Each structure stands twice: as C-alpha cells, then as structure tokens.
Amino acid sequence: MVHHSAEAGGIVLSGLSKSYGQVRAVRSIDLTIAPGETVALLGPNGAGKTTTIDMMLGLTHPDAGTVSVFGRPPAAAVRAGWVGGMLQTGSLLEHLKVRELVSLMASYYPHPLAVADVLRLTGADEFAGQLTTKLSGGQAQRVRFASALIGDPDLLVLDEPTAGIDVAGRHEFWQAMREVAGRGKTVLFATHYLEEADAYADRIVLIAHGQVIADGPATEIKARAGARMIRATLPGVQLAVLGALPGVVSADRHGDAVLLSCSDADTALRALLGAFPAARDIEVRGGSLEEAFLELTADDEMDSAATAGAMAQGGTR
Amino acid sequence: MTAVTHFRYEIVRTFRNRVFYAVTLALPLVLFYAVASGQRSATFDGITFPLYFMTAMAVYGAMFAAVSPGARIARDRAGGWTRQQRITPLRAGTDIAAKVITAYLIALPSVVLVFLAGASLGVRLNATQWLELGGLLLVGLTPFIALGITLGYLVATDALTPAIGGVVILFSLVGGVYGFQLAHSGPLFDVMKAIPSYWLVQAGKTAFGGGGWPAQGWIVIAAWTAAGVVAATFAYRRSAARG
Numbered sequence: 001m002v003h004h005s006a007e008a009g010g011i012v013l014s015g016l017s018k019s020y021g022q023v024r025a026v027r028s029i030d031l032t033i034a035p036g037e038t039v040a041l042l043g044p045n046g047a048g049k050t051t052t053i054d055m056m057l058g059l060t061h062p063d064a065g066t067v068s069v070f071g072r073p074p075a076a077a078v079r080a081g082w083v084g085g086m087l088q089t090g091s092l093l094e095h096l097k098v099r100e101l102v103s104l105m106a107s108y109y110p111h112p113l114a115v116a117d118v119l120r121l122t123g124a125d126e127f128a129g130q131l132t133t134k135l136s137g138g139q140a141q142r143v144r145f146a147s148a149l150i151g152d153p154d155l156l157v158l159d160e161p162t163a164g165i166d167v168a169g170r171h172e173f174w175q176a177m178r179e180v181a182g183r184g185k186t187v188l189f190a191t192h193y194l195e196e197a198d199a200y201a202d203r204i205v206l207i208a209h210g211q212v213i214a215d216g217p218a219t220e221i222k223a224r225a226g227a228r229m230i231r232a233t234l235p236g237v238q239l240a241v242l243g244a245l246p247g248v249v250s251a252d253r254h255g256d257a258v259l260l261s262c263s264d265a266d267t268a269l270r271a272l273l274g275a276f277p278a279a280r281d282i283e284v285r286g287g288s289l290e291e292a293f294l295e296l297t298a299d300d301e302m303d304s305a306a307t308a309g310a311m312a313q314g315g316t317r
Numbered sequence: 318m319t320a321v322t323h324f325r326y327e328i329v330r331t332f333r334n335r336v337f338y339a340v341t342l343a344l345p346l347v348l349f350y351a352v353a354s355g356q357r358s359a360t361f362d363g364i365t366f367p368l369y370f371m372t373a374m375a376v377y378g379a380m381f382a383a384v385s386p387g388a389r390i391a392r393d394r395a396g397g398w399t400r401q402q403r404i405t406p407l408r409a410g411t412d413i414a415a416k417v418i419t420a421y422l423i424a425l426p427s428v429v430l431v432f433l434a435g436a437s438l439g440v441r442l443n444a445t446q447w448l449e450l451g452g453l454l455l456v457g458l459t460p461f462i463a464l465g466i467t468l469g470y471l472v473a474t475d476a477l478t479p480a481i482g483g484v485v486i487l488f489s490l491v492g493g494v495y496g497f498q499l500a501h502s503g504p505l506f507d508v509m510k511a512i513p514s515y516w517l518v519q520a521g522k523t524a525f526g527g528g529g530w531p532a533q534g535w536i537v538i539a540a541w542t543a544a545g546v547v548a549a550t551f552a553y554r555r556s557a558a559r560g
Contacts, residue, residue: 061558087400087401104322
C-alpha cells in the first residue's frame with residue numbers, strides 16, 4: 001500500500017555536499033527520484049554512496065545542500081514513518097529473538113505490516129525464535145531487511161543489502177525485493193555490483209569521488225560502463241566537438257590525450273580520423289566498469305567539470 | 318505506535334542478560350554479609366553498624382543498577398543499532414524513558430534483597446522507616462541514572478566498563494559506602510556533603526530518626542539530578558550529531 005506521502009513528490013537531493021576533514025566525501029550531488037522508482041546508486045567503495053544515503057536518512061547533516069523526502073526534511077519523514085532503511089553496518093539489538101526484534105520495530109510505525117507476513121517474505125520465519133546474536137551473516141541480513149520493511153514505508157533505502165549473503169541468499173533477497181518494489185514503493189539501493197544494479201533497478205546513478213558521473217536507465221549505463229574506449233593524442237580540440245562525433249558518448253582530456261567513451265567504436269574511429277587526421281597514438285579497447293570509473297573520475301581537476309558536462313549531455317536525464 | 322512495546326522489550330532485554338543481573342544482585346549481598354556479620358553489635362556514625370552498612374550496600378547495588386543502562390547504550394551505539402533506531406519514528410525521549418525504567422527495575426530488587434539481609438542480621442525498623450529508607454534511595458538514585466546515560470553516549474565501549482566502574486567506586490569512597498568515612502569535619506567533609514552518594518548512605522540514619530534529609534541533602538540531590546539531565550542531553554545530542 002502506498003500512503004499519501006507518495007503524492008507529495010519524490011526524493012530531491014540538491015547541491016548536497018559533505019566533507020570529513022580534507023576528504024570531500026560528497027561533492028554537490030543533485031538527484032531526483034520519482035515516487036515508485038527503483039534506483040541503484042552504483043559506485044566503487046569510497047565513492048560517497050553511504051554518506052549520500054546517511055544524509056538522505058537524516059543521520060548525517062550535509063555541509064551544504066538540501067534533502068527533501070516526499071516534501072519534508074529527512075528527520076520529519078522518518079518521524080512520520082515514511083522511511084525504512086537497511087544500513088550497511090550494524091549488529092542487531094542483543095538479547096532479543098528475531099520475532100521480538102521485528103515486533104519491536106513494528107511498534108514504532110503507525111501502519112506496520114503483519115510481523116508473520118514480513119518474516120515469511122524475507123525468509124526470516126525459519127529462525128524467528130533464535131536470539132539475534134546466534135544468527136549467521138546471511139540470516140542477520142534478512143532480519144535487517146525485515147526490519148526495514150515492517151513499517152510499510154513508502155521509501156526504502158538499502159545500503160549494500162546483499163553484502164555478506166551467499167549466492168542463493170542473494171537470489172532470494174532480490175525476489176523479495178521485487179515483490180516489495182511491485183507494491184509501488186520508492187526504492188534506493190547502493191551497490192558496487194553492476195549486475196545487481198542492472199537486474200533490479202529502473203535507473204542507475206553512477207557515483208564516484210562523491211559526484212554523480214552518469215544517471216540513466218540501466219541498459220544505457222551498462223552499455224556505457226561496458227563501452228569501448230578510444231584514446232588518442234590530439235591537442236587543441238574542443239571536448240564538446242569530440243563528444244558530438246557519431247558513436248561517441250562522452251569525451252575527456254588528460255593533457256594532450258583525449259579519451260572517447262563510445263557506444264559504437266568503429267563509427268567513432270572513422271569519424272575521428274575523418275575530422276581530425278592529426279590524431280595519433282590511437283588505442284581502442286574495451287572498458288570494464290572499473291576502468292570506466294577510473295577514466296571518468298581521473299583526478300584532472302581542470303577537466304572534471306568538462307567531463308561532468310559531457311556525461312550530463314550523454315545521459316537522457 | 319505505542320511506547321509500551323518498547324518499554325516491554327527493553328525490560329526483557331535487560332533481564333535476559335542473566336550474568337549481569339546476577340552479579341548486580343549478589344555483589345552487595347556478599348559484601349554485606351562478609352563485613353557486617355562480624356560487627357553486629359558495633360555502632361557507627363551514630364547508628365548500629367548493620368543499619369549503616371546495609372544502607373551503604375543498598376546504595377552500592379543501586380548505583381551499579383543506575384549506571385547500567387549506560388553500558389547498553391554504549392553497546393548499541395558501537396554495534397550500530399543506535400543508527401538503525403534513529404531512522405525509525407521512535408522518539409529519543411521514549412528510548413531514554415525506557416532506560417530509566419529499567420534502571421529502577423534492577424535497583425529495586427537489589428535494594429529489597431539487601432534490606433532482607435539487613436533484617437537477618439538484626440536490623441529492626443518499622444514499616445514507615447523501611448519505606449522512607451527505600452524511597453530516599455530511589456529518589457537519590459536519579460543523578461546516577463543520568464550519569465550512566467551520559468557516559469553511554471559519550472564514552473567508547475571499550476573505555477566504558479572502567480569509566481562506569483571508576484565512577485561508582487569514586488562516589489562510593491567519597492560517600493562512605495565502604496564502611497568508613499574519609500572525614501568527619503573540615504573541608505573534605507564539606508566536599509563529601511556536596512556529593513549525592515553521601516546523602517544516599519545517610520538515608521539509613523535519616524530514616525531511623527525520621528523526617529527526611531535536611532535541606533542540604535535535597536538540594537545536593539536536586540542539583541546533581543539537574544546537572545545530570547543537562548549532561549545526558551548534551552551527550553545525546555553530540556552522539557546524534559556525529560551520526
């Protein structure tokens with residue numbers, strides 16, 4: 001069931017920034033999530049996913065920027081019971097049995113689901129009578145999932161929900177997740193697995209070095225992450241011109257070298273040589289997700305703005 | 318949403334920690350019998366030694382009970398459950414109220430058991446005196462509950478056990494819990510009279526004589542309670558701000 005809160009707009013993060021000492025964990029993130037959307041926050045470790053999530057949940061105060069959850073500040077949305085979260089770290093409450101813990105969580109919310117239903121959905125019913133301290137990692141993760149679901153929140157935020165779960169457990173987890181998402185919930189989950197993001201999200205937000213570097217439907221991000229890259233030495237050419245070549249998704253510069261991320265590398269290479277015969281030292285190669293991250297986020301401060309601009313143009317949003 | 322479920326499970330959780338509960342109940346009893354059984358007919362500080370030391374050991378157990386929620390707070394904080402709880406609609410005030418309730422629920426049986434032990438060694442009070450003594454102890458416990466909550470939010474888990482133990486021992490020493498008093502006059506005695514545990518231990522004599530603490534006792538307890546609540550609020554906010 002979706003409550004009235006969903007009608008008050010979705011989740012809006014604007015200009016969100018947070019530093020820890022010298023480390024700029026999150027640098028001016030803008031993100032809008034429509035009600036009912038399932039969005040994956042995809043990025044390597046240390047990208048700023050958890051900090052972003054903590055600010056969305058009101059656990060961490062941003063240095064700059066604002067968060068709106070269905071039209072309210074995070075703390076107010078949390079207090080209204082609109083938010084369910086599964087945090088990355090955390091032991092469960094000690095000296096309680098699983099069923100007791102989930103019942104306790106249910107008591108905090110105005111319109112909780114039935115405890116037995118949620119235990120069954122998450123597979124936690126198999127060990128509902130166990131003390132929380134006697135669970136395996138995968139079992140504890142299911143209890144955490146049950147705790148996030150029990151309040152029937154409109155927004156579910158899951159920080160690396162499958163960390164520590166084996167392959168079979170992952171499959172079951174995502175099946176349950178799909179069922180929940182199918183009830184019209186807004187879901188945001190963080191992951192560093194491209195496959196998970198691809199299989200279970202309507203939309204992927206690629207984040208690295210605290211910035212959104214790509215934002216679009218899963219298929220598109222997947223294509224980009226797995227895209228071929230052309231590297232060439234080509235001084236003095238505008239990145240915008242290169243980015244507009246056929247087959248090129250985005251362009252970036254490192255000194256004299258330019259780096260073209262391509263949806264169609266053959267077409268792009270022909271176009272590049274046709275337009276700029278001076279291009280030399282040409283390399284064409286497949287890019288892994290990790291490489292895409294590294295290339296897209298290389299620490300060229302001068303070019304990072306241009307990269308972000310090119311990526312924004314390349315995206316559909 | 319109801320706070321009753323939260324209170325109930327907080328209590329369940331406390332009493333399932335059996336070792337902690339057993340030690341909290343047993344320690345003052347063991348100390349009481351070990352020390353007082355040989356001095357049944359002695360007098361101390363104007364009353365019989367068993368009455369003095371029974372009160373002192375009741376204070377000892379009650380102080381450990383009072384600061385114990387601090388240990389649970391620190392563990393939940395270190396384990397990350399505090400963060401999980403902060404993204405639910407549970408009010409911080411409800412949670413802290415639950416901690417206060419459990420502190421009293423552990424302290425009460427501890428005090429009653431020590432009273433029974435006292436009676437077994439010849440402490441004789443009438444019903445009014447027993448009730449007054451018990452009442453003064455529970456009232457005087459409040460600043461220690463606030464202190465435990467403050468430490469729970471402020472101190473890291475691995476430092477918490479020595480911190481809590483140290484605080485209880487220090488207050489015990491200054492308050493005369495160990496069966497001797499550091500001073501009977503002079504500046505040190507003035508310091509003792511500004512410490513809540515001193516007035517807790519004095520509750521034995523006070524109840525025996527009837528009429529409650531003198532004004533200074535009430536002022537000291539009230540002032541420490543107020544300071545404790547301010548400190549606990551500060552500690553909670555600081556912990557929350559750090560996520």
